[in-house]
Amino acid sequence: MVVLKPFPDPKMEQVDYPEELGITEAIMGEETKQRINERYRHELNRGERFWPDSIFKDLIVSLGIFVLVILLATFIGVAPDAKADPSDTSYLPRPEWYFLFLFKFLAIYGQIPLLGKIEWIATVIIPALAVLLLVVIPFLERNPDRYYGKRVLPIAIMGLAVVGMVILTLMSDVPTVTLEGSDLPGILQAVAGLVIPGVAVILLFLMSFAFKKASTQIMLWTTGTAALLMLGVTGVVLALAPKAETTEIEIAQTLVDQILAGQDLYAVQCTECHGDDGSVTTIEGVEGLEGKQISAINGHDVLYTLNDAAMSEVIAYGRPDAGMTPFGKAYNPEGLTKSEIDYIVVFMRYMWDDRFEIPEEALKPLFPPLADGEVPSYEVHIQPIVKRYCVSCHREGKENNNYWMTNYEEILTTGDNVDNNILPGNSESYFLQVIQETPIMDPENPDEELIGVMPPNKALKPNVVDVFTRWIMNGMPETAEQAAALFVAPTPVERAPSGTPTP
Amino acid sequence: MAMILKKLYNWLDERLGLKGIYDNILDRPEPRGNWWNTLGSASLFLFILQGATGIFLSVYYTPSPDHAYDSIQYIMDGVAFGWLVRGIHHWGATLMVVIVFIHMLRVFVTASFKYPRELTWLIGVGLLLATLGMGFTGYLLPWNQRAYWATTVGTQIAGTVPLIGEFILKALRGGTDLSALTLQRFFAAHIWMLPAVLAGLIGIHLYLIIRHGESHLPTKED
Numbered sequence: 001m002v003v004l005k006p007f008p009d010p011k012m013e014q015v016d017y018p019e020e021l022g023i024t025e026a027i028m029g030e031e032t033k034q035r036i037n038e039r040y041r042h043e044l045n046r047g048e049r050f051w052p053d054s055i056f057k058d059l060i061v062s063l064g065i066f067v068l069v070i071l072l073a074t075f076i077g078v079a080p081d082a083k084a085d086p087s088d089t090s091y092l093p094r095p096e097w098y099f100l101f102l103f104k105f106l107a108i109y110g111q112i113p114l115l116g117k118i119e120w121i122a123t124v125i126i127p128a129l130a131v132l133l134l135v136v137i138p139f140l141e142r143n144p145d146r147y148y149g150k151r152v153l154p155i156a157i158m159g160l161a162v163v164g165m166v167i168l169t170l171m172s173d174v175p176t177v178t179l180e181g182s183d184l185p186g187i188l189q190a191v192a193g194l195v196i197p198g199v200a201v202i203l204l205f206l207m208s209f210a211f212k213k214a215s216t217q218i219m220l221w222t223t224g225t226a227a228l229l230m231l232g233v234t235g236v237v238l239a240l241a242p243k244a245e246t247t248e249i250e251i252a253q254t255l256v257d258q259i260l261a262g263q264d265l266y267a268v269q270c271t272e273c274h275g276d277d278g279s280v281t282t283i284e285g286v287e288g289l290e291g292k293q294i295s296a297i298n299g300h301d302v303l304y305t306l307n308d309a310a311m312s313e314v315i316a317y318g319r320p321d322a323g324m325t326p327f328g329k330a331y332n333p334e335g336l337t338k339s340e341i342d343y344i345v346v347f348m349r350y351m352w353d354d355r356f357e358i359p360e361e362a363l364k365p366l367f368p369p370l371a372d373g374e375v376p377s378y379e380v381h382i383q384p385i386v387k388r389y390c391v392s393c394h395r396e397g398k399e400n401n402n403y404w405m406t407n408y409e410e411i412l413t414t415g416d417n418v419d420n421n422i423l424p425g426n427s428e429s430y431f432l433q434v435i436q437e438t439p440i441m442d443p444e445n446p447d448e449e450l451i452g453v454m455p456p457n458k459a460l461k462p463n464v465v466d467v468f469t470r471w472i473m474n475g476m477p478e479t480a481e482q483a484a485a486l487f488v489a490p491t492p493v494e495r496a497p498s499g500t501p502t503p
Numbered sequence: 504m505a506m507i508l509k510k511l512y513n514w515l516d517e518r519l520g521l522k523g524i525y526d527n528i529l530d531r532p533e534p535r536g537n538w539w540n541t542l543g544s545a546s547l548f549l550f551i552l553q554g555a556t557g558i559f560l561s562v563y564y565t566p567s568p569d570h571a572y573d574s575i576q577y578i579m580d581g582v583a584f585g586w587l588v589r590g591i592h593h594w595g596a597t598l599m600v601v602i603v604f605i606h607m608l609r610v611f612v613t614a615s616f617k618y619p620r621e622l623t624w625l626i627g628v629g630l631l632l633a634t635l636g637m638g639f640t641g642y643l644l645p646w647n648q649r650a651y652w653a654t655t656v657g658t659q660i661a662g663t664v665p666l667i668g669e670f671i672l673k674a675l676r677g678g679t680d681l682s683a684l685t686l687q688r689f690f691a692a693h694i695w696m697l698p699a700v701l702a703g704l705i706g707i708h709l710y711l712i713i714r715h716g717e718s719h720l721p722t723k724e725d
Contacts, residue, residue: 028618036618043534043719051529054536054717061541062548069552069598073590078579083572084651086681093652096642098600098635106660123663134628137611138621146614146721158611254580309569337648 032144080251085338087316087330101168102127108168108193111176111186152216153208156223160197163227167234168193174241185237192233200226252343255350259362262347264387265340269327271392275457278352283323285456287399292323298352311345312338367467375474376467377483378408385464386411389455401451408478417451424475432472435460527713534719539613542606543712546630549599550701553637556592557694564644566690568683571646596638603634614725615718623711626704633701640693646686654689655681 048054085091095103109115109122133140141154148155171193176186200222207219252258267276273283278298283289295301306314315336316328329335336344350358366388367381376382386394386405394405403415415421417440423429430440434454442450453459460468477483516522563582565574578585607627610616616624643654658681662672677684 033618039724040534040716040719044532044716047532047534047719048536050531050533051525054533054540055529057536057538058541058544058548061538061545065545065548065598065602066552069591069594070587072594073587076594077586077590078593081645081647081649084568084646084648086651088648091648091652093656094649095653095657096638097597098638099657120663120665120668123660124665131628131632134607134631135625138616138624141614141617144617144725146617146718146725147723148612148721149723151614155612158608162608253576 028142028144036144080253082251082337082339083342085329087328088337089329090333097169100172101165104168104172104189105193107176108186108190111183111190149216152219153204156204156219157201159223160200160226160230163230164193164197167230170234171237174237179242185240188233188237188240192230192237196226196229196233251339255346256359256361258343258346259350259358261340262343262345263351265336265344266347267388268391268395269336270344271389271455272398273323276389276455277458278348280457285393285399285452289323294323297348303348303353308342308345308349311348312341315341315344369463370467370470373487374470375477375483375486376471377480378411378471378476378478380480380483381467382411382471383408385467389460389464412476422472422476425473427469427473429472432469435465435468531713531716533717536717537720539609539720540717542602542609546599546603546606547705547709549595549602550705553592553595553599554698556588556595557698559588560592561694566644566686568646568686571644571686575645596641599634600638603631607631613718613721619715620711620718623708623715626708626711629704630701630708633697633704637693637697637701640689640697643686643689644693651681654685658685 106122171189174185203222204219252261273286274280274297279296281296283292318324318326327336350356366384390405394400394403401416404410412422417430421430434451437453437459439449439453440451442448474486563574563578565571578589643650658672658675661675662668664671677688
């Protein structure tokens with residue numbers, strides 16, 4: 001049995017902390033090392049075996065972590081995001097969450113007058129100092145004391161640093177300047193993240209070195225108060241922060257979703273010039289491109305000669321000589337994202353390229369077929385049809401006699417010819433005439449077309465015309481319930497009284 | 504049967520020195536254990552988990568701007584249990600950063616970095632930085648909006664270093680802008696350079712831990 005000297009040596013306690021820093025040799029002399037080693041041997045004697053005791057605990061914790069990771073992967077998963085789009089400069093960058101505190105620190109630092117302009121102090125010097133501090137800790141703190149009560153200063157500083165990192169992470173979403181231009185959030189954030197911890201650390205140092213008699217308790221109180229103040233101010237910052245608008249981005253994950261997303265985008269963005277099936281070779285009714293000869297985009301010429309990347313580029317950057325407008329964000333901040341352009345390409349491939357087979361699920365009909373006497377509604381039937389065939393031109397910013405069709409209200413109440421356009425129960429409504437290949441002539445000038453046939457390039461299919469006709473003839477119901485109320489059951493055929501079999 | 508196993512063991516023992524490994528590595532005395540001391544091995548476990556899932560992901564992943572995004576879509580949608588493997592890799596990374604950081608705090612609070620374990624601490628700091636480096640390089644690989652713009656800003660920050668900033672920026676990006684080269688070198692750093700550094704440092708770290716033993720929880724006597 002090893003006989004231990006009383007530890008620590010009473011003499012050691014007389015040495016003051018600051019002086020220890022200077023005369024480390026005396027502290028970490030051979031004698032001290034020996035004492036530390038003996039003390040450790042003593043602990044080993046009343047300890048455990050690495051195998052199986054320690055390993056057992058390690059395995060339990062690792063297993064717990066493994067289960068946790070699988071649960072997170074299964075039930076939360078990885079948030080989908082759109083493909084990288086270098087031309088989308090409006091994107092708000094956010095690093096991985098464990099770098100958010102640095103991100104916020106830089107933002108707050110940038111608010112400081114004068115000093116804030118010297119970027120590299122915050123981006124280089126301060127992080128480098130932090131890393132350097134970590135590296136040199138064993139050489140800064142060379143006294144042999146390990147007990148918490150004897151290491152209040154380092155533990156307090158580390159504690160404040162950790163609280164600081166936590167609150168900076170919590171505040172990372174709150175901008176430093178409000179929409180009204182007030183600097184208040186930035187100032188509060190600087191108080192919580194820089195001023196309070198800074199002052200606390202200076203006080204702690206003063207207590208340890210200048211007033212040597214400062215007790216452990218006072219130092220702990222200082223640290224606790226500072227941490228609570230930091231958390232409190234952070235709470236105020238978060239409470240004052242405007243509710244963050246979460247913009248949900250739709251990410252099509254499966255092939256079917258991508259084809260359908262591409263179809264919707266194509267209908268709105270491309271139908272105007274290329275027609276709903278991509279077959280148009282002469283553009284009609286489009287401002288600035290009237291009569292332009294283009295190649296059909298649903299045939300081999302395009303689909304066989306361009307790969308997906310090339311097609312994406314044509315859509316993103318356009319072909320000025322051939323009349324193709326650029327749709328990417330490089331030319332138009334409101335334009336399509338890289339992912340959206342990809343969906344359009346996927347849609348074109350699977351819909352028109354005969355080397356690709358479209359999955360069954362992607363071919364679901366645009367609207368449920370109508371039974372005899374059934375009245376279509378806006379939400380179930382008209383909306384998808386309008387989106388596919390009409391909205392590409394009939395929206396803001398296009399040449400369309402100011403007739404917009406992006407929602408129910410607009411369809412009924414906009415347009416230069418609103419008085420005659422959609423008249424409930426009237427088959428002479430302009431709307432119904434033009435979709436049935438009958439242009440409306442200008443009453444004041446019978447040689448001029450007031451409204452051409454719609455859509456200009458290709459007549460609608462009879463079942464689509466039928467949907468519009470039934471809808472207008474029955475008073476344009478908006479919801480499925482309203483339409484169901486108008487359902488006229490087919491006139492029942494006169495039946496012979498029951499019991500008598502019909503011949 | 505028992506005879507054959509015994510012979511096999513003896514044959515292996517003669518050549519591998521299994522008894523020596525058992526005596527020196529497994530059958531060691533340790534101070535009375537506590538649960539905080541399991542975080543180091545938990546970090547090691549996560550490193551192995553990340554390695555295993557990462558190797559699987561590299562089978563399908565393509566490090567080019569044209570295909571990176573789509574190859575991950577394929578892993579998520581087309582490969583059996585690909586979503587699970589990627590999910591584990593994603594959350595494993597988050598947990599690894601958390602666990603490594605808490606491990607560092609534990610070592611700091613119990614002052615385990617003091618004599619004779621100063622070098623273990625130094626290696627540990629290297630491991631922490633390399634883990635963060637893995638997080639930073641891995642974040643770009645999905646080539647989505649988050650990844651692209653976070654890396655743009657991250658490398659910009661590295662570019663603010665006085666005098667050599669321009670050089671660092673270009674070295675990180677492989678040019679003035681984020682491009683195919685950036686993705687390629689982040690990929691190389693993520694699957695070759697940093698894992699090699701990590702594995703080497705982990706080896707030294709483990710050797711030092713076995714040499715000095717785990718530190719005991721300090722009491723008033725320490």
